[in-house]
Amino acid sequence: MAAQNLIETNNLTKQYGKVRCVNALNMKVPQGAVYGFLGPNGAGKSTTLKMILGLAKPTDGSITLFNTPVNDKNRIKLLADTGSLIESPSYYGHLTGEENLYILQTLKGCPKADIDEVLKIVRLNEARKKKVGHYSLGMKQRLGLAAALLGFPKLLILDEPTNGLDPAGIQEMRELICTLPSDYGITVVVSSHLLSEIDQMADHVGIIRKGELVYQDTLKSLHTHAKQQIALRTDQPASVISLLHQDGIEVGKEDDYLLLPMMEDAYVAHLCRKMIEQNIALYRVEKREKSLEDIFLSLTGKESSL
Amino acid sequence: MKTLQLEFYKIKRRKVWLTMFALLSVQLLWGLWAFRNPKDWELESGWLSLLHLLSLLDGIMVPTMMSVLASRLADIEHKGNTYKQLETLRSAGSLYHAKAVCGSMIIMLMFAAQFAFFILLGYHLGYEGNPDVKYYLLSYGLKVASNISLFLLQLALSMVFANQMIPLVAGLGGSMAALLLMFVSTYSFLPWGGNLSASLVRSEWDEVSRISTYCYRTFSPLETAAVVCIFVWIAVFYAAGRILFTRREV
Numbered sequence: 395m396a397a398q399n400l401i402e403t404n405n406l407t408k409q410y411g412k413v414r415c416v417n418a419l420n421m422k423v424p425q426g427a428v429y430g431f432l433g434p435n436g437a438g439k440s441t442t443l444k445m446i447l448g449l450a451k452p453t454d455g456s457i458t459l460f461n462t463p464v465n466d467k468n469r470i471k472l473l474a475d476t477g478s479l480i481e482s483p484s485y486y487g488h489l490t491g492e493e494n495l496y497i498l499q500t501l502k503g504c505p506k507a508d509i510d511e512v513l514k515i516v517r518l519n520e521a522r523k524k525k526v527g528h529y530s531l532g533m534k535q536r537l538g539l540a541a542a543l544l545g546f547p548k549l550l551i552l553d554e555p556t557n558g559l560d561p562a563g564i565q566e567m568r569e570l571i572c573t574l575p576s577d578y579g580i581t582v583v584v585s586s587h588l589l590s591e592i593d594q595m596a597d598h599v600g601i602i603r604k605g606e607l608v609y610q611d612t613l614k615s616l617h618t619h620a621k622q623q624i625a626l627r628t629d630q631p632a633s634v635i636s637l638l639h640q641d642g643i644e645v646g647k648e649d650d651y652l653l654l655p656m657m658e659d660a661y662v663a664h665l666c667r668k669m670i671e672q673n674i675a676l677y678r679v680e681k682r683e684k685s686l687e688d689i690f691l692s693l694t695g696k697e698s699s700l
Numbered sequence: 701m702k703t704l705q706l707e708f709y710k711i712k713r714r715k716v717w718l719t720m721f722a723l724l725s726v727q728l729l730w731g732l733w734a735f736r737n738p739k740d741w742e743l744e745s746g747w748l749s750l751l752h753l754l755s756l757l758d759g760i761m762v763p764t765m766m767s768v769l770a771s772r773l774a775d776i777e778h779k780g781n782t783y784k785q786l787e788t789l790r791s792a793g794s795l796y797h798a799k800a801v802c803g804s805m806i807i808m809l810m811f812a813a814q815f816a817f818f819i820l821l822g823y824h825l826g827y828e829g830n831p832d833v834k835y836y837l838l839s840y841g842l843k844v845a846s847n848i849s850l851f852l853l854q855l856a857l858s859m860v861f862a863n864q865m866i867p868l869v870a871g872l873g874g875s876m877a878a879l880l881l882m883f884v885s886t887y888s889f890l891p892w893g894g895n896l897s898a899s900l901v902r903s904e905w906d907e908v909s910r911i912s913t914y915c916y917r918t919f920s921p922l923e924t925a926a927v928v929c930i931f932v933w934i935a936v937f938y939a940a941g942r943i944l945f946t947r948r949e950v
Contacts (some may be wrong), residue, residue: 447788449950473788484785486776488713497706501789526780541785 398425398461400549400581401446406455408441408605415441417605418455423549423583423598426575430596430613431585434694438605439585440481443553447478460548474502478551482558483538487527491518491537494526495544504545512540515570531558539567550574552584556591564591571595589690603694619689623682624654624662629675637668653682703794707773707802716772720810723765727757728817735825741911746827748901748914750818751839755899759882760875762847763892767871769806770854771864773799778862784950792946796859800938803855804848811844835916839900842927846894849933850874853891856941860948886917887926891933897926 401423408416416438423429433439444450446457448469457464459472485494495509513519516536521529526537535558542550552571556564572595574580586592592599592613599616601609609616627650628634634652635645646653662679669676734753735742742749777783786795819831857867874892881888887897902917919927 444784444950447784449784449787451949470789470791476788478785478788480784482781484782485780486710486782487780488776489710493709493712497709498785498789500702500706501786 399423399458400425400460401583402458403442403446404456404458406442406445406457407453408438408445408450409453415605416445416452419602419605419607420610421600421607422610423581425581426579427598428571428575428582428584428596430592430599431583431602432589432592432599432690433585433587433602435587437587437602437694439587439602440553442602443478443480443551443583443585447473447476447480447551449480475548476551477542477544477547477549478553479535479538479542479555480551480553483534484541485526485529485534485537488525490523491526491529491533491540492522494537495541498541499544502545508544508546512543515543516540517566532560532563535559535567536563539570546578546580548579548581550580550582552582554585554587556586568595589686593686601690601693608693616686616689620684620686622656623684624657625651625678625680625682626654626676627651627678628669629677633672633674634665634669637665637672651678651680703790703798704801707798710776711773711802714772714776716769716806719765719768719772720806720813723761724810724814724817727754727761727814728821730757731818731821735821738825743826744828745914746822746825747829747831747836748916749903749912750822750827750831751835752899752901752903752914754814754818754839754843755895755901756882758843758847759893759895759899760879762895763850763875763878764871766807766847766850767854767858767868767875769803770851770858770871771867773803774855774858775864777859778864787950793942796942796945799859800852800855800941803851804844807847807851808844811840811847815840835900839898842898842900842930843895845934846898846930849894849930849937850891852934852937852941856937856944859941859945887923889926889929891937893926894930894933897923898930 399422401421403419403421406416406419406421407414419438419442421442431439431443441450445452446459448464460475462468462472464472486497489497491513492509495512499506499509513522516539518533518536518540521533526534529537535555539552539555542552555571556567559567568591571582571584574582584592584595596613599609599611599613600607625648626634631647631652638645638654643654666676666679731750731753735746738746777786783795815836819836822831854867854871857870858864861867874890877890878888878892878896881890881893882896885896886902887893900917901914903912903914905912
């Protein structure tokens with residue numbers, strides 16, 4: 395049975411003036427997934443997440459959370475089971491970390507013991523009595539995550555959560571995010587402009603480009619696109635195609651090259667021998683590899699950062 | 701209710717009370733200086749002159765204080781980018797309402813303290829009789845209302861604009877306008893002139909004897925309208941601020 399989707403958007407659109415930041419987006423986040431929301435800077439990731447959280451009003455389209463269409467009346471009730479960290483962490487600099495969490499814990503109505511637990515999870519226990527204004531950027535980011543985790547919601551929405559963290563902190567954050575579904579039953583939506591980051595955290599991925607969702611599926615499926623091929627250039631491509639068809643091999647074409655699926659070295663040698671026997675000139679035989687980066691760039695445009 | 705309680709929790713260490721206490725201290729020092737060595741005729745009309753002095757002092761000092769108070773309550777949210785988190789837990793309207801009520805309660809407490817201080821001062825100076833409870837209560841109520849209207853205007857600006865210079869400049873400009881009005885009129889429809897319009901005591905300066913006499917003011921229709929206007933401003937500023945705040949996107 396297919397997993398239930400915790401978030402579903404239907405033609406979600408946001409327009410500022412004449413600029414369409416998000417265009418007819420149909421996002422589906424399955425329960426229990428770590429959904430990587432990937433796209434270059436300015437692609438519309440934050441705007442989409444803000445619309446899901448009700449912080450920005452969609453120009454068009456609809457949002458369904460926990461199988462219930464969101465409207466102004468039920469928004470807060472539906473979001474009670476959601477934690478979020480959008481762009482930069484929210485905090486009161488003149489209050490301590492613990493006091494900041496107390497405010498959110500009171501508003502969420504979750505047990506006070508959650509404060510201790512989330513502080514332990516993000517390793518801010520020792521700094522709990524320190525004013526947040528004196529925290530480093532990384533500590534503030536971790537406090538933001540702790541705030542999002544309060545009440546251990548069913549859904550966690552994290553917008554670029556590794557911003558401002560040092561390499562060790564980034565690694566720690568990734569590991570934490572990966573364990574959230576199994577340890578706490580939390581579904582995570584995590585946005586990033588870094589493919590490598592999403593590759594290490596997510597099991598589902600949505601790629602957004604100029605406000606449009608250009609890819610959405612499991613990460614495994616994206617990896618299958620990253621296949622290896624054999625490229626071959628010859629003076630008689632039609633003859634080679636017929637040779638390959640005799641062996642039941644499908645052939646693709648790209649510019650002057652024939653693209654063959656990855657095959658054993660022995661078969662490549664056998665093919666070359668046959669071509670020589672039939673006086674077919676063989677100019678080049680190359681191994682081609684389409685990496686995740688290539689796929690990402692082809693989906694989002696060459697200007698994207700990785 | 702929780703949201704309101706948290707508003708008071710959030711202003712911990714923000715020294716909001718200290719600002720209010722500083723204002724009251726300055727006013728008290730001013731009062732002590734103004735009523736030093738009181739003459740017999742001053743002791744006779746002491747309770748009336750006290751109400752008159754309070755109106756003057758508040759007209760000069762409090763409008764700026766209201767912009768400071770509104771700014772102190774709102775800028776903690778702007779500085780920490782907290783609206784994007786809070787608005788996933790509470791509606792923008794209820795967050796706005798909590799700020800408005802919190803500020804109004806501070807204003808009520810501040811003026812209660814002010815009246816208590818000055819009544820004690822009156823007894824200390826030996827004013828004749830007791831303060832007229834009816835007029836003192838009415839004066840307190842009008843003062844609170846006029847300053848809440850001003851606070852709500854400032855709050856609307858402070859909540860909507862992240863740059864607190866905008867509401868502060870508006871507050872200072874309004875205070876200056878109200879101060880100038882005090883020289884030419886006994887009332888004002890401007891929100892900053894509420895302290896002037898709501899004054900219940902009138903003074904008359906006799907150039908020959910160089911003595912000021914005080915009496916309760918009789919309100920002309922326009923002056924009454926200016927007092928009613930205070931309550932209209934409360935409704936208008938609250939509604940406008942709330943609508944502007946809830947319509948904006950984080």
